[in-house]
Amino acid sequence: MQGSLASEMLMVGHSQAHAEHPDHRVFGILMFLVAEGCLFLGLFMAYLAYSLTAPIWPPEGTPERELLLPGINTVILLSSSFVIHKAGSAIKADDVKGLRLWFALTALMGAIFLAGQLYEYSNLEFGLTTNLFASTFYVLTGFHGLHVLAGLLFILAVLWRSFKPGHYSAQHHFGVEAAEIYWHFVDGVWVVLFILLYLL
Amino acid sequence: MTQLQDHPRLAVAPKVELELPAEPWWRFFTFSTDHKVIGIQYLVTTFFFYLVGGALATAVRAELATPEADFLGFERYNGAFTLHATIMIFLWIVPALTGGFGNYLVPLMIGARDMAFPKLNAVAFWLVPPSGILLLASLFIEAPAAGWTSYPPLSLISGKVGEELWILSILLAGTSSILAAVNFITTILKMRMPGMKMEDMPLFCWAMLAASVLTLIATPVLAGALILLSFDLLAGTAFFNPSGGGDPVVYQHMFWFYSHPAVYIMILPVFGMISEILPVHARKPIFAYKAIAYSSLAICFLGLIVWAHHMFTSGTPDWMRVFFMIATMAIAVPTGIKVFSWLATLWGGKIHFRSAMLFGLGFVSMFVIGGLSGIILASVPLDIHVHDTYFVVAHLHYVLFGGSVFGIYAGIYHWFPKMTGRMLNEFWGRVHFVLTFVGFNICFLPMHKLGLMGMPRRVAQYDPQFADLNWISSVGAFMLALSTLPFLVNAIYSWVAGPKAGDNPWQALTLEWTTSSPPPHHNFYGDPILLTGPYDYGLHSKETLDYFAAQLQTLRELALAEAEPTSS
Ligand code: HEM
Numbered sequence: 211m212q213g214s215l216a217s218e219m220l221m222v223g224h225s226q227a228h229a230e231h232p233d234h235r236v237f238g239i240l241m242f243l244v245a246e247g248c249l250f251l252g253l254f255m256a257y258l259a260y261s262l263t264a265p266i267w268p269p270e271g272t273p274e275r276e277l278l279l280p281g282i283n284t285v286i287l288l289s290s291s292f293v294i295h296k297a298g299s300a301i302k303a304d305d306v307k308g309l310r311l312w313f314a315l316t317a318l319m320g321a322i323f324l325a326g327q328l329y330e331y332s333n334l335e336f337g338l339t340t341n342l343f344a345s346t347f348y349v350l351t352g353f354h355g356l357h358v359l360a361g362l363l364f365i366l367a368v369l370w371r372s373f374k375p376g377h378y379s380a381q382h383h384f385g386v387e388a389a390e391i392y393w394h395f396v397d398g399v400w401v402v403l404f405i406l407l408y409l410l
Numbered sequence: 411m412t413q414l415q416d417h418p419r420l421a422v423a424p425k426v427e428l429e430l431p432a433e434p435w436w437r438f439f440t441f442s443t444d445h446k447v448i449g450i451q452y453l454v455t456t457f458f459f460y461l462v463g464g465a466l467a468t469a470v471r472a473e474l475a476t477p478e479a480d481f482l483g484f485e486r487y488n489g490a491f492t493l494h495a496t497i498m499i500f501l502w503i504v505p506a507l508t509g510g511f512g513n514y515l516v517p518l519m520i521g522a523r524d525m526a527f528p529k530l531n532a533v534a535f536w537l538v539p540p541s542g543i544l545l546l547a548s549l550f551i552e553a554p555a556a557g558w559t560s561y562p563p564l565s566l567i568s569g570k571v572g573e574e575l576w577i578l579s580i581l582l583a584g585t586s587s588i589l590a591a592v593n594f595i596t597t598i599l600k601m602r603m604p605g606m607k608m609e610d611m612p613l614f615c616w617a618m619l620a621a622s623v624l625t626l627i628a629t630p631v632l633a634g635a636l637i638l639l640s641f642d643l644l645a646g647t648a649f650f651n652p653s654g655g656g657d658p659v660v661y662q663h664m665f666w667f668y669s670h671p672a673v674y675i676m677i678l679p680v681f682g683m684i685s686e687i688l689p690v691h692a693r694k695p696i697f698a699y700k701a702i703a704y705s706s707l708a709i710c711f712l713g714l715i716v717w718a719h720h721m722f723t724s725g726t727p728d729w730m731r732v733f734f735m736i737a738t739m740a741i742a743v744p745t746g747i748k749v750f751s752w753l754a755t756l757w758g759g760k761i762h763f764r765s766a767m768l769f770g771l772g773f774v775s776m777f778v779i780g781g782l783s784g785i786i787l788a789s790v791p792l793d794i795h796v797h798d799t800y801f802v803v804a805h806l807h808y809v810l811f812g813g814s815v816f817g818i819y820a821g822i823y824h825w826f827p828k829m830t831g832r833m834l835n836e837f838w839g840r841v842h843f844v845l846t847f848v849g850f851n852i853c854f855l856p857m858h859k860l861g862l863m864g865m866p867r868r869v870a871q872y873d874p875q876f877a878d879l880n881w882i883s884s885v886g887a888f889m890l891a892l893s894t895l896p897f898l899v900n901a902i903y904s905w906v907a908g909p910k911a912g913d914n915p916w917q918a919l920t921l922e923w924t925t926s927s928p929p930p931h932h933n934f935y936g937d938p939i940l941l942t943g944p945y946d947y948g949l950h951s952k953e954t955l956d957y958f959a960a961q962l963q964t965l966r967e968l969a970l971a972e973a974e975p976t977s978s
């Protein structure tokens with residue numbers, strides 16, 4: 211089939227031997243996020259199964275949830291997606307200072323989100339085992355919170371590295387890109403969570 | 411072997427076999443990032459688990475040889491069948507096929523130097539031993555006893571420690587599979603050698619792609635279910651506990667959303683290996699390449715939408731049962747396409763009945779039986795009758811043992827020369843095959859009848875009317891246990907002292923056979939070249955093949971000459 215190709219290849223073959231490998235890490239991160247997405251999707255489906263088959267949802271006696279604080283939190287997290295995107299554009303223009311600025315801001319917003327969530331937990335009138343809704347609420351938001359925390363640490367690590375001279379440049383900034391993609395993902399998950407847990 | 415020399419036109423390997431010096435043996439005990447080392451690490455580790463799982467199976471059958479629970483006793487019996495099934499699925503078949511063969515073969519077959527993410531690959535492997543250690547430790551602490559399906563509420567009351575060990579072990583194994591899947595998908599889509607299009611890939615790579623997509627999508631959902639189960643077990647929530655308002659059926663949906671695709675994760679790579687092995691040993695091009703390739707993708711898609719056929723008796727509403735029944739039966743179509751393509755490949759071929767081929771043919775025939783009992787189970791009225799009986803046990807062993815395990819053995823006999831550079835002994839290979847084939851059928855064929863008679867699964871004690879068939883089945887099981895011995899001795903002896911294999915003992919055409927056995931660190935001498943299509947058996951003239959061989963020879967000499975100064 212490819213016999214004719216063979217002799218051509220023989221000739222080009224040798225020169226390519228030491229060419230640099232293309233970088234597939236961004237693709238790899240995307241694949242990994244497909245898996246993460248399926249994990250959240252599975253949990254969302256379980257939640258929907260509970261909420262749609264229950265006669266009353268949330269079950270009777272579940273205390274009202276306050277919307278103001280989680281609402282503010284949502285706005286903060288969503289805006290941080292735009293902020294981190296600025297960081298990505300900055301490094302593409304070789305602007306390391308801009309990168310640091312926007313990453314620091316994103317980290318701050320992420321930290322505020324987490325603090326807000328902890329504050330909300332401490333003021334809620336139900337606990338993990340109060341009823342089925344309470345359990346799903348804590349497990350879903352807690353699991354998402356862990357992802358925010360992981361993203362935050364990731365961002366801080368990239369920030370730390372950006373102080374090494376020449377570590378990130380317009381051509382080489384996989385860490386920045388990965389952190390940004392991951393952060394967008396965590397945001398996207400929150401939007402669905404917010405709708406499921408607070409609005410529906 | 412003499413017949414092979416009658417076919418000089420099939421030789422593509424260089425005539426003089428030049429090799430780099432062998433790498434040290436202790437590389438197998440390191441955090442190596444070489445996909446070939448990792449592949450062999452997987453195969454050897456998982457084979458060890460297979461032996462443990464097999465010992466447990468033998469204990470289970472010893473208990474069932476008589477109607478009374480007089481060997482293990484009830485409690486230990488529950489632990490034994492739970493651990494047997496868990497080990498076989500999560501620590502043997504899944505990691506051996508994807509981690510073992512997938513790792514070893516995919517980069518070689520697509521002409522890549524390694525996997526896309528070699529370090530991630532090593533991490534994925536090194537998650538397997540801890541997973542196994544947790545599971546084996548449970549044998550000495552408290553064995554999980556709720557079956558490999560671990561359905562709540564049973565799993566919530568059958569022993570906290572054992573159950574949690576089971577969950578942690580599966581979470582580790584699952585993480586390992588997911589990381590491996592990320593690696594396979596990226597490698598297959600992005601790392602093919604220049605000039606190799608998707609449709610030039612060997613069929614094994616298509617099968618690995620489909621299996622990896624399933625792993626990537628389905629495994630996380632199982633992880634989600636197990637995390638929730640852990641909360642129920644340890645934190646007092648009631649996700650799956652009806653007494654606290656939860657719903658055990660939600661667990662079943664999440665569990666089977668993984669575990670049905672998992673059966674395809676455990677069979678697609680075997681389909682792929684069989685599509686490699688049959689053409690080589692029948693000396694004929696594969697029949698209907700595209701049909702086999704795309705039917706893997708069709709199975710991948712359909713496999714994701716049939717899970718509730720395991721839940722026909724779980725109070726599933728009628729409309730859902732009908733949907734899942736039809737979808738399940740539809741899978742028989744792409745599966746049938748493969749089976750008929752294999753038969754057409756064999757038809758009129760010049761078949762060499764070597765051990766690899768014997769296991770390959772054993773696979774085709776046994777898998778068909780398992781597929782047929784699968785269709786019976788897929789039909790709601792019949793399944794209501796035989797659900798949770800030995801009929802299900804018979805079905806799953808025909809697909810998992812007759813299918814996956816036969817396939818793994820076929821793969822080992824076929825690629826052992828490539829992996830180790832030495833030939834396995836043919837005579838003992840055939841002894842191994844006959845013992846396995848006969849033992850397997852004696853053990854599992856009677857289970858169909860037992861199931862139809864109404865014998866329930868997962869019991870240590872049963873009605874005396876089932877005694878005779880059970881006794882026969884246990885005899886078959888002991889024969890199976892025995893059949894492993896000739897293989898073990900053969901494999902160990904041949905690895906050390908078998909005759910040298912040379913580059914291409916089977917005169918095969920896929921890329922892994924154009925390099926030395928075992929291949930050098932970065933797989934190829936110089937750059938790999940596509941001389942022929944993967945299944946062009948009998949399509950090239952002698953002159954062309956001689957010309958190819960000469961090209962390879964020159965290329966290798968060049969590459970070795972270049973390597974010399976640095977390696978000495
Ligand atoms: C034509 C293809 C197949 C069909 C139609 C089919 C159908 C089914 C059905 C309906 C059941 C549920 C029986 C019950 O619980 O009452 C079942 C069980 C099972 N099947 Fe298949 N199957 C097929 C192929 C496979 C393959 C390829 C494998 C694995 C390699 C497999 C492994 C299993 C296992 C492990 C179980 C038992 C699960 C348990 O522990 O309950 N099947 N099959």
Ligand SMILES: [Cu+2]
Nearest residue numbers: 670673719720
């Ligand atoms: Cu199934």
